[in-house]
Amino acid sequence: EILKLLEKYQAKGTFFVTGKKVEQHPEIVLQQMFEGHEIANHSYSHRYISKMSADELEEEILKTENIIKQVTGQVPKLYRPPGGFYNERVVNAAKGNGYKIILWSWRHDTKDWANPGVDKIIKKVVTNARNGDIVLFHDHGGNRKQTINALKEILPQLQKRGYRFITVSDLLNIKLNKIQHEK
Numbered sequence: 700e701i702l703k704l705l706e707k708y709q710a711k712g713t714f715f716v717t718g719k720k721v722e723q724h725p726e727i728v729l730q731q732m733f734e735g736h737e738i739a740n741h742s743y744s745h746r747y748i749s750k751m752s753a754d755e756l757e758e759e760i761l762k763t764e765n766i767i768k769q770v771t772g773q774v775p776k777l778y779r780p781p782g783g784f785y786n787e788r789v790v791n792a793a794k795g796n797g798y799k800i801i802l803w804s805w806r807h808d809t810k811d812w813a814n815p816g817v818d819k820i821i822k823k824v825v826t827n828a829r830n831g832d833i834v835l836f837h838d839h840g841g842n843r844k845q846t847i848n849a850l851k852e853i854l855p856q857l858q859k860r861g862y863r864f865i866t867v868s869d870l871l872n873i874k875l876n877k878i879q880h881e882k
Contacts, residue, residue: 700847701838702734708854710864712736715779715801718743718763720839725770732771737866739777740764740798748784756792764796777801777867783808801867803835811846812837820849825856831874833867 705712714731716738721728732738742748742759743766751759760778768774778798780789785800793800806827809820824834836846854864865873 701836701843701850702730702736704847704850704854705736705864706734708858708864710854711866711869712864713739713777713801713867714838715739715741715777716763716767717741717745718759718766719745721763721766721770728767728770732773737777737868738767738771738773738775739779739801739867740767740775741779742781745781747782748780748786748789753788753792756788757796760792760796760798799871801833804829804832807832807834809834809836809846809849811843811849812840814842814845817845817848817852820845821852821856824849824853828857828860828862830862831870833870 704710714728714736716728728738740760740763743762744759746755746759748756764774776798777800778793779801780793783802785802790800804827807824809815809823811820836850837843838846857864
């Protein structure tokens, strides 16, 4: 349902996927990729990093990378740590394997995973929308009806205000080009 909504509003997203879910639903990841969305690494099992050794952390990243590559033929270069937790160990493991760590804009954790209510999700996003923001939504991990219903309102409202919905890599490229142009 989320993919149908994104298509309806010509929106592209970056899906930070866990390796375990890619194994279970490779067809969904392929659909995401074929529809022009970006596939990125979100660990294998979504274990919280603070409880992992450096070797376990690297194994989670590389195992997911290999699964994504097997399914899509592409190697992801963006990594979002579970829970947004990071420290020097996480940064070293990600950077050491060619990844950029990506979080969300500080005012845009919708907390949709907790089912806070459709209106609350809509208000959080629409009220705080700024150019270049990264908004965090979840597409699995329980009932996603609130997320879907919120997106039905958010996407057209922001589109009417002139916002475009692009992948994180496209956003980073725009910012990089802007910096280079200003020099």
